[in-house]
Amino acid sequence: MLPQAILRPCSSRFAASVLCESHAFRPFSTSLSRKEQKAAQPQTAATDSIVLSAPVTYISESHDPWFNLSYEDWLLRNTPHNQPVLFLYRNFPCVVIGRNQNPWKETTPHKLREAGIPLVRRRSGGGTVFHDMGNTNFSIILPRLLFTRSHGAEVVSKAIRERLGIKECTVNERNDVIIKDGEKELKMSSAYKIIQHRAYHHGTMLISSSLSELGKSLKSSSPNMETKSILSHRSPVTTLNHYLPSTTQKAIHHDDFVHAVTSEFSKIYANQSDKKMETREVNSDWIKEPKVWKGVEELKSWEWQYGQTPEFTNSLEGELSFGSISASLSARHAVITALTLHLTPTLHETTESTSEKQSFLDSLALSLVGHRYESLDGAEGALGHAWEEEKWRELGNEIIGWLRKVM
Known part of the structure; x- marks a missing residue:
């Protein structure tokens, strides 16, 4: 009935x-x-x-x-x-x-x-x-x-x-x-x-x-x-x-x-x-x-x-304050399972500075694995003692903000 x-x-x-x-x-x-x-x-x-x-x-x-x-x-x-x-x-x-x-x-x-x-x-x-x-x-x-x-x-x-x-x-x-x-x-x-x-x-x-x-x-x-x-x-x-x-x-x-x-x-x-x-x-x-x-x-x-989404990959490129950046990622159920970030430095960037920034990008990319695609909920935060300086926090926030915009 x-x-x-x-x-x-x-x-x-x-x-x-x-x-x-x-x-x-x-x-x-x-x-x-x-x-x-x-x-x-x-x-x-x-x-x-x-x-x-x-x-x-x-x-x-x-x-x-x-x-x-x-x-x-x-x-x-x-x-x-x-x-x-x-x-x-x-x-x-x-x-x-x-x-x-x-x-x-x-x-x-x-x-x-x-x-x-x-x-x-x-x-x-x-x-x-x-x-x-x-x-x-x-x-x-x-x-x-x-x-x-x-x-x-x-x-x-x-x-x-x-x-x-x-x-x-x-x-x-x-x-x-x-x-x-x-x-x-x-x-x-x-x-x-x-x-x-x-x-x-x-x-x-x-x-x-x-x-x-x-x-x-x-x-x-x-x-x-x-x-x-x-x-x-x-x-x-x-x-x-x-x-x-x-x-x-x-x-x-x-x-x-x-x-x-x-x-x-x-x-x-x-x-x-x-x-x-x-x-x-x-x-x-x-x-x-x-x-x-x-x-x-x-x-x-x-x-x-979102979590019902089948597996996917995506490639992203952008111009940020510190140079050109590209991202390559994969996701399952709309959760990031792998991510790489690659920096193309500005023309006058030193090799040492480029290497240090790339190391930061590698650490940041690893920290974003397991986060929800696009929203990146809870992504902001310390990446360890090596990246506690204000400049790295600002750089990380700029990259996360860019990812949220282009995902």
């Missing part, structure tokens, strides 16, 4: 809009016969043998990315195995990376922090995406034996074509929802997760997102980084409102997309006589389920956000 707090029917403005007729879009259609409904569902070896229960749509009122991603994972693991589930939500501006990605290869975390944009690592695979309030996220959860990588994308693309009137919307060979513009494909991102009995396809739908903010947020400043992580498949992106049909001047909003996708989902999985779809509003203030909040805590932790 699901906790009563999350069974509350929709009452929010946008959630309620999916239950009533809009002047622009058709209401739910349940006119498909049982045979037509089965044909519209994923076609696998188990299609004819699985009996589905009534579908449910959950629409989140929260814009907290950690809550929404944790709640999505909870739905995947705790809703009935044979129940089709649709989850729709929006997040405040953030960058979301895949489970097996490197945050420094996909973006520049310290610049995101300066801009007040959170970095969030989700539990599914796939690439890096930018969320804002002009983007709606969808998740279609089905029995694992019914799961195909194309079905979720087909449901969403059909809703956009037939209910929002954007005929250029289709699905490519990578099962991404795309806008076909001549020879160009403009992508909406998607990812998948499969567990024992359930699986989901989730994705982003850029309705009116800021593409300039998206571009700035997904720019990495680590061109020399080599990583074992999964790299994003970079593709041109667009928004639905760039492709409004000529017959309408009304911009598409979140409510319109929710109505369109929920209508299409209902058409495929609900039956007027015995499988009427429920629509449930999700409000984080109502959710008391401990697993959801434990999930939020885990997603926010350094160990998940």
Whole structure:
């Protein structure tokens, strides 16, 4: 049984809009016969043998990315195995990376922090995406034996074509929802997760997102980084409102997309006589389920956000007050495992002075092994009696400050 707090029917403005007729879009259609409904569902070896229960749509009122991603994972693991589930939500501006990605290869975390944009690592695979309030996220959860990588994308693309009137919307060979513009494909991102009995396809739908903010947020400043992580498949992106049909001047909003996708989902999985779809509003203030909040805590932790990063190496170069410096390092779980610092002295530097500074760099590099990449938490401090003078402390602080800036 699901906790009563999350069974509350929709009452929010946008959630309620999916239950009533809009002047622009058709209401739910349940006119498909049982045979037509089965044909519209994923076609696998188990299609004819699985009996589905009534579908449910959950629409989140929260814009907290950690809550929404944790709640999505909870739905995947705790809703009935044979129940089709649709989850729709929006997040405040953030960058979301895949489970097996490197945050420094996909973006520049310290610049995101300066801009007040959170970095969030989700539990599914796939690439890096930018969320804002002009983007709606969808998740279609089905029995694992019914799961195909194309079905979720087909449901969403059909809703956009037939209910929002954007005929250029289709699905490519990578099962991404795309806008076909001549020879160009403009992508909406998607990812998948499969567990024992359930699986989901989730994705982003850029309705009116800021593409300039998206571009700035997904720019990495680590061109020399080599990583074992999964790299994003970079593709041109667009928004639905760039492709409004000529017959309408009304911009598409979140409510319109929710109505369109929920209508299409209902058409495929609900039956007027015995499988009427429920629509449930999700409000984080109502959710008391401990697993959801434990999930939020885990997603926010350094160990998940950064420590999940696969092994990587990086090479850095810079000009400091005492000469040119280069760094070569390796890291595992975002903790430095090896580091070398090399000094190219200024033109008039003596051999003795250069040798002494290089010895200091060697000691400093050794002291930084075991520290977290980029933050270098607790890195400042004495390196032994040989380096207690003020000049060495200042030099060490300059180098650590430079590393934090360029990592």
